[in-house]
Amino acid sequence: MLLKDVLQCLQSSPDSRLHIMLPDRSFVPAHFHVTEVALVRKDFIDCGGTRRSTATCTLQIWVADDVQHRLTSAKLLKILQLAQPVLGTEDLSVELEIETTVTASYPLATVEQTPSGLLFSVALKHTACLAPELCLPQLPSAAGCCGPAGCC
Numbered sequence: 001m002l003l004k005d006v007l008q009c010l011q012s013s014p015d016s017r018l019h020i021m022l023p024d025r026s027f028v029p030a031h032f033h034v035t036e037v038a039l040v041r042k043d044f045i046d047c048g049g050t051r052r053s054t055a056t057c058t059l060q061i062w063v064a065d066d067v068q069h070r071l072t073s074a075k076l077l078k079i080l081q082l083a084q085p086v087l088g089t090e091d092l093s094v095e096l097e098i099e100t101t102v103t104a105s106y107p108l109a110t111v112e113q114t115p116s117g118l119l120f121s122v123a124l125k126h127t128a129c130l131a132p133e134l135c136l137p138q139l140p141s142a143a144g145c146c147g148p149a150g151c152c
Contacts, residue, residue, distance in 0.1 A: 001093065001094055001107075001108040001109060001110065001111065002090065002091060002092065002093060002094065003057045003080070003087065003089075003090045003091070003092045003093075003094050004090035004091060005111070006080070006094055006108065006111055007077065007080060007090060009073075009111045009113075009118060010073040010074070010076055010077040010080070010118070011077060012113075013073050013113055013117075013118055014072075014073055014074040014077070015072060015073070015074065016072065016073040016113065016117040016118045017030070017070060017071075017072060017073075017116065017117030017118070018071050018072065018073060018076060018117060018118050018120065019114075019116065019117055019118065019119045019120065020032065020061065020096065020098070020120045020121075020122065021119060021120070021121045021122070022098070022100070022106070022122060023106065023122060023123060023124045028061060028063065028098060029063050029067075030070060031063065031064065031066060031067045031068065031069040031070065032061050032062065032063050032069075032071065033061070033062045033063075033064060033069065033071065034059050034060065034061060034062075034071060034076060034079055035060050035061075035062040036058075036059070036060035036097075037057065037058075037059055037060075037079060037080060037082075037083035037086070037087070038057070038058045038060070038086070039055060039056075039057065039058075039086055039087050039088065039092070040055065040056050040057075040058045040095075041053065041054070041055045042054045042055075046130035046131050047129060047130060047131050047134075047135060048130065048131025048133075048134045048135065049131075050130070050131065052130065055092055056092055056093045056094065056095050057083075057087055057092040057093070057094050057095070058094075058095045058096070058097050058105065059094065059095070059096050059097065060097045061096055061097065061098045061099075062099070063099075073117075073118055093107060093108075094107070094108040095107050095108065096108060096120070096122055098122075105125065106122035106123060106124065106125065107122065107123050107125060108120060108121075108122055108123075109121045109122060109123040
């Protein structure tokens with residue numbers, strides 16, 4: 001989901017409470033904080049030797065001991081507006097960085113209005129071969145991805 005879509009949802013529901021549902025359908029405790037809004041840029045070479053770059057807007061979620069804290073859509077909108085000079089664009093995918101047993105980053109899948117507020121649903125991230133034309137023909141062989149094609 002793109003940042004511009006999130007901003008639109010927040011603007012259209014300024015007094016809504018926010019809820020975050022994890023991939024296992026459990027919820028982040030309602031007293032979470034957004035402690036950081038970051039532009040995360042990743043420059044890399046894929047296994048086929050192609051140079052690539054990605055950029056995301058990452059919201060760091062922190063659950064503190066102040067159980068009375070509640071973040072509203074208006075407050076999150078204000079936080080995101082303050083971050084605009086750092087982010088530079090609204091055409092960024094949004095990820096939520098959340099610490100449960102481990103700290104993990106989840107892509108934001110949907111935001112929907114519910115009777116209890118805005119529901120942010122996150123998805124799991126997955127890895128994949130980015131050079132399938134080089135690697136996948138090699139995978140079934142004993143040499144695997146790093147065989148004669150030399151993709152990794």
